[in-house]
Structure formats: structure tokens, C-alpha cells
Amino acid sequence: MKIGKDGLYEDLKRRILTMELDPDTDLDEAGLCEQYGLSRTPVRETFRRLAGEGYVEIRENRGTRVSPMSHASLRQFFLVAPMVYAAIGRLAVQNFKPRQLGELGETQERFRAATEARDPMAMVIENNRFHEIIGEMSWNAYLRPSLGRLLIDHARIGHTFFRPRDAEMERRLRLSVEHHDGFITAIAGHDEETVVDLVFDHWELSRENMELFVAPQGLKADALVEAGRGSERTS
Amino acid sequence: MKIGKDGLYEDLKRRILTMELDPDTDLDEAGLCEQYGLSRTPVRETFRRLAGEGYVEIRENRGTRVSPMSHASLRQFFLVAPMVYAAIGRLAVQNFKPRQLGELGETQERFRAATEARDPMAMVIENNRFHEIIGEMSWNAYLRPSLGRLLIDHARIGHTFFRPRDAEMERRLRLSVEHHDGFITAIAGHDEETVVDLVFDHWELSRENMELFVAPQGLKADALVEAGRGSERTS
DNA sequence: CACGGGCTGATTGCATCCACGATGAATACG
DNA sequence: CGTATTCATCGTGGATGCAATCAGCCCGTG
Known part of the structure; x- marks a missing residue:
């Protein structure tokens, strides 16, 4: 510490x-x-x-x-996140400075290393930092505050994404790493449309995972009652 | 004080x-x-x-x-403001609480009174508050930070809007008051499309004014040199 | 005459102290 | 026995004093 x-x-x-x-x-x-x-x-x-x-x-x-994460705010999260992410992506392509591209690459390497080391904490941090840097690349002081708020709850809602429990989640995680590589290439090539497409692909990937978290896989109605009396939290 | x-x-x-x-x-x-x-x-x-x-x-x-207002950030302002305003407008229609509609009406009355009293300071404050309330109506904690940033610079860039210098500007100011009435009616009627249309009309109105402020009316090249040596500010 | 180093005043950041308000427990009352 | 009231304790907000840092200025030197 x-x-x-x-x-x-x-x-x-x-x-x-x-x-x-x-x-x-x-x-x-x-x-x-x-x-x-x-x-x-x-x-x-x-x-x-x-x-x-x-x-x-x-x-x-x-x-x-x-900061709390209520059910009501979660709905608001899903509504505006794609819009802001896409806008930030476009602006990043338009305004980034070469130096930031290097920083993005370094962060991606740390993210990749974290995935290979199966280190969920590091994955969360480096993934978050990756998208923060894209925010910085946009050089848009008006949109960045909202991006910041979104990234906080994105990390918190989606933290299970980085703790893969089965082969399918492993596959998604690897795909996520590839998306990041794609971002770097597309931004470097000033390819705005590809970046926006990637934003939506990337969003869809974690959205599906987050929905599982918000509305977990269908347990039988009595599963929690049987196994974990008193340990679950009421939201 | x-x-x-x-x-x-x-x-x-x-x-x-x-x-x-x-x-x-x-x-x-x-x-x-x-x-x-x-x-x-x-x-x-x-x-x-x-x-x-x-x-x-x-x-x-x-x-x-x-907070400074640089030329570079101004461009970013014009790029994202319509998007955020429109999104906030939609969300406000979807999520507002009746109590807030009353608050909006009261603010509009103060705004109208300020325009009739030709009180630019009060106009800036009440106009700003009006749009803040619409932001509150959206109940979207993710988008509101950006709305807040935009409103700050909107007030600062557009403050000349409330100091009409000719009949045309007077007309625009009256139109602006009517827009606000329109917002209240459309939100109350849950008419999302009308609100979004109004957002763009309202935005266009102040955008034109702000562009005049940013790139003032075409003075002859020597006008400032002749009349106001040392009194003009460099931005 | 220009430039660099060191000094001084002012302003900011941090630590400690004090006062107020909130929370929880014990007690008295219904 | 349950409920309301009071009191004690803890934690937060605010005030003040001290240390560190920065800006400007003066002076010495090349």
C-alpha cells in the first residue's frame, strides 16, 4: 500500500x-x-x-x-453508455496525439499480461485505464465527465467478466483483448467507422455479460433458500 | 450577498x-x-x-x-452539446416526476419576469436553472455530469444572448421564452419527439448567437486599431 | 547590459484542536 | 413488556497555527 x-x-x-x-x-x-x-x-x-x-x-x-448502484441507475447506464462510448471513440480518432497512442499500447500490454496471468484485479484496472485513455484522446472536456461515471459502474457491474467460469467466458475475454488491439490499429489509422463498429461490438460483448450479472442465470427458485440462508444481500 | x-x-x-x-x-x-x-x-x-x-x-x-474557455474546447462544445441535450430531453420525458414539472414552471415564470425586466443576470441564472431541472428530470446520473459542464460554458459563451442589442436579438429572446413554454407543454404531454425537435430549434437559436460571439461581426480590419487601442481583450 | 543565483514575502497545504450534530444504549414511563 | 426519552459517545465540520512551496526582486557576475 x-x-x-x-x-x-x-x-x-x-x-x-x-x-x-x-x-x-x-x-x-x-x-x-x-x-x-x-x-x-x-x-x-x-x-x-x-x-x-x-x-x-x-x-x-x-x-x-x-457510490451506490441501484437498479434504477443500472437501466440508465445501459441507455446512455453506447451513445457516449461511440461519441468518445469518434472524437478520439479525430483528436488523439501520437504520444497517447503509445500510452494506449503500453496499457494494452499490461492488460494482456493480466489476462494471461489470470489476475482479475489487474484486468479491471488496466481495462478501465485503457478506456480512460481513449477518453483522454477525445480531448473533450464536456463528454469526459460522463465517460468517467460510466467507466466506474462499467467496472463494477462487469467485474465478473474478468473472472471467467467456463470456456465460453474465456473465449469472450480473449475476444475482448483482440478488440483492444483492434482499437489501437483503427485509431492509429484514423479509421473512424471501424472504431465505432468496434465500440458497439465491444459494448455488446460486455453488455451480455453484465446482463447475466444483473439478472443471474436461472437458478431454481429454491436454490438460494436451500443453500445460502442469510448470506445473500437484499438490494 | x-x-x-x-x-x-x-x-x-x-x-x-x-x-x-x-x-x-x-x-x-x-x-x-x-x-x-x-x-x-x-x-x-x-x-x-x-x-x-x-x-x-x-x-x-x-x-x-x-475554468478557462479556450478556442479548442469551444469546438468540442459545439460538437457534443446537441447530442447531450437531445438525449437529456428524451430521458426527461420518460422519467420526470410531476413535482419537477411544477418547479420547471416556476423557474420559467422567473425567467419570463427577468426578460420583461430586462435583467440579463437573472435571465442567465433562470435559463440555466431551467435546463438544469430538465437534467434532473432525466434522472440519469451518467449523463448529468456532462450536461452540467455544457451548461456552464453555454451560459458563459452565450451570455450576450441576454443583452439584446437590436430588434432581431429581441425577437430571438422572445422566441427563446416561447421555446421554454413549449418544453413544459411537451414534457407534460410525454411528447418525446416534440421535445427533441424543440431541443434542436432551441439549440440552433443560441448556436447562431454564440457563433457571433466567438467570431464577431465583420469589423473592418482597422476598426479596433482606430477606436479602441488597448481596451479590447485578446482571447 | 544580460543572465543566473539567492533571498524574501505571500500563498497554499497540512496538522491539531474545538464544537456541534448524529447515533445508539440505558432507563423511566405507560 | 413495549415504547419513548434522555444521555453518553463517537464522528464530522470548522477554526487556527505551522511548515513547505512558489513568485518576484535584488544583487552579483560574466
């Missing part, structure tokens, strides 16, 4: 994206002060910053907690 | 939207503490909050300043 203010910021982001910190988890201000060797002031400022970016929410006199 | 933390927050937003505080203006932390009867801690937290919403930017060890 890193120390200092930036370490706290990065760690909290990582832990929220990887669901190490579940939605609605209360953050212990005093505890984090101690762990990162900070006083409460910089910790509170980090909370404000994360709140501005949508990672947490601050309730007056009632502390800071990880 | 209000006092307290909320007063500071509201006032800064208002002063930034109305261009009372120009882009790139440094904010005086100590001065604001004194004016609003606060210590530096809550002032700094307000800065963080405003930074998260896109009103200001904080540079490490170099203070807080009003």
Missing part, C-alpha cells in the same frame, strides 16, 4: 473499481488517516475529489460512502 | 455563470474567507466541490482559478 495523499486517492479508486469496497460501504476517515499517515484535512479533500468524480458520495454530517 | 458555506457556493456559481468572474480569474481564498465569515477549510472544500463540477480548476500550490 502506498502512502501519502496520491496513494490514498489511487488506492480508493482501485478498491472501488475492483469492488474490494462494495457500493454503500462507509469509509472510515480516521482509519484511513492512520493507514496513509495523513491528517484528516487531506483525507477529507480526497473524499471531495472522489465525490466530484462520482466514486463516493458525501452526506452532510453522516460521513462518506462508496 | 449571503453568508456561510452555501452562500459562497451559490454566489461563486452565479458569478462564474454570469461572467462577473471571467475565465482564468484567480480566486482569492483569504478574501472570500473574510467576506463570507468562514475560515479557510470550508472555503477550500467549496473550491474542491466547484472543481468537481467544472466551475473552477485547482492547481497544486498555485491556487484556484475560474
Whole structure:
């Protein structure tokens, strides 16, 4: 674990994206002060910053907690994500700087390494970073805030994507890696239409997985009652 | 001028939207503490909050300043604004709550009163609030951050819209008020297509005005040199 | 005369202290 | 025995003092 203010910021982001910190988890201000060797002031400022970016929410006199993921907001997520992703993709092709293409490639290599190492945490982070960089390439300060919000919940809803349970999920994961390669090639070639097509393919891939997560595979009605009394959470 | 933390927050937003505080203006932390009867801690937290919403930017060890408006970002503004506005409009029709419709009506009445009173400041604020409410009606936490950013610069770029200089601009302003009435009627009737049409009409109206602001009417090349040495600002 | 180094004032960031409000438990009352 | 009220404790918001960093200025040097 890193120390200092930036370490706290990065760690909290990582832990929220990887669901190490579940939605609605209360953050212990005093505890984090101690762990990162900070006083409460910089910790509170980090909370404000994360709140501005949508990672947490601050309730007056009632502390800071990880942003919730309600059923209602999930529907809104599926409605706008493809639109924003496609727009960001187009703008990225139009506006990217060569230097960013290199950064994208490096991130993709780390992502590929994470998949080969079967490291779900690293996969989540590198995949998220990959799409963040595409956002940066768009150089659009107006659309990026929404992209950021979407990527947070995309990582959280789709985290099971990176924990393949069967051959089919393995195949999808490999396909996802190939998509990323395709993004890099298409962006480098200023091929806007191919990027948009890839955006939708890539979206469809993770959308199907996320729907499984939101509405899990058809268990028999009594399966949970039999096996896990009291362990499941009511949403 | 209000006092307290909320007063500071509201006032800064208002002063930034109305261009009372120009882009790139440094904010005086100590001065604001004194004016609003606060210590530096809550002032700094307000800065963080405003930074998260896109009103200001904080540079490490170099203070807080009003968010800049560069030429490059302006182009990005024109590219994505219609898309986001239209999407928000659709979602608002689908998801609004009756209570919000009342709030929208009240804001529209204040906006109308401001136009009749020829009060540009109030017009900017109420117009901005009107579109914020439509954003709230969408109940889409993913798209609203971008809407917020767009509305900030929409108010700043288009502030001349509310200072009509000739009969044509007066006409446009009246048309704008009528558009708002149209929004209320169409949203109340769940008429999604009419709302989207209105969004584009409304957008076109202010777009034309904003383009005049960005690329002002064709002065003769020597006009500024003759008349206003040193008084014009370089953007 | 131009340029670089060092100093000083001002401003920001961080730590600590204090006050207020919320939460939970114990007790008194119905 | 159940419920409401009070009180104690904890945690958050705000104020203040101190340290670090940055900007501007002066002076020395080439």
C-alpha cells in the first residue's frame, strides 16, 4: 500500500473499481488517516475529489460512502453508455496525439499480461485505464465527465467478466483483448467507422455479460433458500 | 450577498455563470474567507466541490482559478452539446416526476419576469436553472455530469444572448421564452419527439448567437486599431 | 547590459484542536 | 413488556497555527 495523499486517492479508486469496497460501504476517515499517515484535512479533500468524480458520495454530517448502484441507475447506464462510448471513440480518432497512442499500447500490454496471468484485479484496472485513455484522446472536456461515471459502474457491474467460469467466458475475454488491439490499429489509422463498429461490438460483448450479472442465470427458485440462508444481500 | 458555506457556493456559481468572474480569474481564498465569515477549510472544500463540477480548476500550490474557455474546447462544445441535450430531453420525458414539472414552471415564470425586466443576470441564472431541472428530470446520473459542464460554458459563451442589442436579438429572446413554454407543454404531454425537435430549434437559436460571439461581426480590419487601442481583450 | 543565483514575502497545504450534530444504549414511563 | 426519552459517545465540520512551496526582486557576475 502506498502512502501519502496520491496513494490514498489511487488506492480508493482501485478498491472501488475492483469492488474490494462494495457500493454503500462507509469509509472510515480516521482509519484511513492512520493507514496513509495523513491528517484528516487531506483525507477529507480526497473524499471531495472522489465525490466530484462520482466514486463516493458525501452526506452532510453522516460521513462518506462508496457510490451506490441501484437498479434504477443500472437501466440508465445501459441507455446512455453506447451513445457516449461511440461519441468518445469518434472524437478520439479525430483528436488523439501520437504520444497517447503509445500510452494506449503500453496499457494494452499490461492488460494482456493480466489476462494471461489470470489476475482479475489487474484486468479491471488496466481495462478501465485503457478506456480512460481513449477518453483522454477525445480531448473533450464536456463528454469526459460522463465517460468517467460510466467507466466506474462499467467496472463494477462487469467485474465478473474478468473472472471467467467456463470456456465460453474465456473465449469472450480473449475476444475482448483482440478488440483492444483492434482499437489501437483503427485509431492509429484514423479509421473512424471501424472504431465505432468496434465500440458497439465491444459494448455488446460486455453488455451480455453484465446482463447475466444483473439478472443471474436461472437458478431454481429454491436454490438460494436451500443453500445460502442469510448470506445473500437484499438490494 | 449571503453568508456561510452555501452562500459562497451559490454566489461563486452565479458569478462564474454570469461572467462577473471571467475565465482564468484567480480566486482569492483569504478574501472570500473574510467576506463570507468562514475560515479557510470550508472555503477550500467549496473550491474542491466547484472543481468537481467544472466551475473552477485547482492547481497544486498555485491556487484556484475560474475554468478557462479556450478556442479548442469551444469546438468540442459545439460538437457534443446537441447530442447531450437531445438525449437529456428524451430521458426527461420518460422519467420526470410531476413535482419537477411544477418547479420547471416556476423557474420559467422567473425567467419570463427577468426578460420583461430586462435583467440579463437573472435571465442567465433562470435559463440555466431551467435546463438544469430538465437534467434532473432525466434522472440519469451518467449523463448529468456532462450536461452540467455544457451548461456552464453555454451560459458563459452565450451570455450576450441576454443583452439584446437590436430588434432581431429581441425577437430571438422572445422566441427563446416561447421555446421554454413549449418544453413544459411537451414534457407534460410525454411528447418525446416534440421535445427533441424543440431541443434542436432551441439549440440552433443560441448556436447562431454564440457563433457571433466567438467570431464577431465583420469589423473592418482597422476598426479596433482606430477606436479602441488597448481596451479590447485578446482571447 | 544580460543572465543566473539567492533571498524574501505571500500563498497554499497540512496538522491539531474545538464544537456541534448524529447515533445508539440505558432507563423511566405507560 | 413495549415504547419513548434522555444521555453518553463517537464522528464530522470548522477554526487556527505551522511548515513547505512558489513568485518576484535584488544583487552579483560574466
